Amino acid sequence: AGRTGYGRTGHIKPKCPYSCCWHLVVECCRDHRVHHRFSDIDADPHNITRGFFFAHMGWLMCRKHPDVIEQGKLVDMSDLAANPVISLQRKFYVPLVALIWAAFPIFNLSWPYDKTINPVECNIRHCGVHRLWCHRTYKAKPVLQYLLAFLYVLAFQDNIYKWSRDHRVHHKCADTDADPYSIKRGFFFAHIGWLLCRKHPSVIAQGHTIDMSDLDHDPLVQFERRYHVPLALVLWGAMPTLVPWYFWGESLSAAWFICVMYRYTYTLNSTWCINSAAHYWGDKPYDKHIEATECTIRHVMMGEGFHNYHHTYPWDYSMSEYGPIDAFNPATMFIDLFARLGWAYDMRRAPRDVVKQRMKRTGQPNVTAKTNRKVY
Ligand SMILES: [Zn+2]
Ligand SMILES: [Zn+2]
Ligand SMILES: [Zn+2]
Known part of the structure; x- marks a missing residue:
């Protein structure tokens, strides 16, 4: 708590209004916790009532519904905030992705x-x-x-x-x-x-x-x-x-x-x-x-x-x-x-x-x- 990127104790600020960071463990878990708490309503990140395509991949191609962002801020993420491995992945997300993508064909x-x-x-x-x-x-x-x-x-x-x-x-x-x-x-x-x-x-x-x-x-x-x-x-x-x-x-x-x-x-x-x-x-x-x-x-x-x-x-x-x-x-x-x-x-x-x-x-x-x- 108190470090960059962290909000009130136990909460991690969402990185952006899109879902593009979903390889981030915290972002993925946050979305999924919200999905379980608010299934099938506007606050569900991949709400099936908005159609098969939206639930399948459309949700990754557009801005999150305001309710999703709102509920995402309220969800308890303290366990992951305290986890050093998860924090490391969050901190070095972009260089890690770049490295793995580049290294994949090289090896x-x-x-x-x-x-x-x-x-x-x-x-x-x-x-x-x-x-x-x-x-x-x-x-x-x-x-x-x-x-x-x-x-x-x-x-x-x-x-x-x-x-x-x-x-x-x-x-x-x-x-x-x-x-x-x-x-x-x-x-x-x-x-x-x-x-x-x-x-x-x-x-x-x-x-x-x-x-x-x-x-x-x-x-x-x-x-x-x-x-x-x-x-x-x-x-x-x-x-x-x-x-x-x-x-x-x-x-x-x-x-x-x-x-x-x-x-x-x-x-x-x-x-x-x-x-x-x-x-x-x-x-x-x-x-x-x-x-x-x-x-x-x-x-x-x-x-x-x-x-x-x-x-x-x-x-x-x-x-x-x-x-x-x-x-x-x-x-x-x-x-x-x-x-x-x-x-x-x-x-x-x-x-x-x-x-x-x-x-x-x-x-x-x-x-x-x-x-x-x-x-x-
Ligand atoms: Zn689930
Ligand atoms: Zn031309
Ligand atoms: Zn042209």
Whole structure:
């Protein structure tokens, strides 16, 4: 009692109004004690009368009901407050979680495979489906097209054709009902919710108006579209499971969970962040009238987080005012590398003076200056 974080004797102040700290023994026990004392009413943290989904996981995705917080403060937690192990876990919660999450793959044989395949796959996906096929920001020789299509399948997202059509609609109709992952419908919808429900009729209607003639007549894209699922089952699932198992004796289950499931979770969420976080957090130096931002957490997006710029100049191959070195943009680095090999050519770039004029006209003035100092 009396130390930081502790209220009156026997009480521990709740950490935050969300339930996100539920790995904390004290938070978890507090919620559960409240749940037992006030089952099935507003003060129940996972009140079943608010529906199956809410009781299952919805309660972790929204603010606690005021009654839950109120009762949580009154519940007797003196036994846990006096327990040194529980207090230690509470004090070092964030570093402990970070350590365990980081250490988990390191102590595993699958780690080298996962750590090489993961960044390559992310960058290739951005160079291929987004910058080449969807936006046509540069041209690629057949050898590069095959490489990009082959490695794209590792990610097991939508096929190239569908991905490109949805994304073209996203650019054409950004932040309206016709935007497949409109941020106007909330962070969760833009991140993953759009994949969990039917498309809005306007999305389908706009999808029909998009010019897809370039991809309609592209034999490689059509081949990938046709054999997407069987190809993915081999490249996304079987190969990453079997390679560590066969070549360096990893167990099948560890290879599956690290090299497929862990990698899939990571790459999907980093991609989804472009639709959610990069329309949510960050400055708008190029166009303040759109929702896309130069995202604060863009480093997880491998060069795709300069999203205010990207929505202003979708055809720019760097997807940023800057190149690969002066801003962290590994996907641009890959394209530059391919250009050196002669595989990529005709890269399109917005002229610097045009960009500067545009920033003056439509950008947020206070962040324009910041950008000039090369913060991005
Ligand atoms: Zn219980
Ligand atoms: Zn966007
Ligand atoms: Zn785009």
